[in-house]
Amino acid sequence: MDYEKPLPVPSADTAPFWDGCRKHELRFHKCKECGHIRWPPSIICPKCHSMAHEMITAKGTGKIFTFAVYHQAYHPAFEKELPYVVAIVELEEGVRLLSNIVGCSHKQVMCEMPVEVIWEDVTEEFSLPRFQPRSS
Ligand SMILES: [Zn+2]
The missing domain is CATH 2.40.50 (OB fold (Dihydrolipoamide Acetyltransferase, E2P))
Known part of the structure; x- marks a missing residue:
């Protein structure tokens, strides 16, 4: 590996984001209850504490x-x-x-x-x- 700069260290929360990046897509968790887009990624919505979410791809x-x-x-x-x-x-x-x-x-x-x-x-x-x- 020739890349000399620090690389991301994906966690369970951030892995879907980095998987999307590999496909040149910016993917985010969107809360199914209140519509808030969670960034940084988290399993619980910081606005309404729901765990329900869907993945969206930003433009x-x-x-x-x-x-x-x-x-x-x-x-x-x-x-x-x-x-x-x-x-x-x-x-x-x-x-x-x-x-x-x-x-x-x-x-x-x-x-x-x-x-x-x-x-x-x-x-x-x-x-x-x-x-x-x-x-x-
Ligand atoms: Zn929410």
């Missing part, structure tokens, strides 16, 4: 809620990507996901910027969602 579009530009690498594998952008992306479904903004200069990144998911297939097991500026 993969949203906007930048907030972001930070990293000018220093805190892990050696990130050094060649400096400066890079870590952002909280708010998906159209309402979930706020921590990810990276790629495909543009860090100087172009702004809050509220429309973005769409792209996939980085980092190993056989893991594909990671990143976001790039939306064209339309």
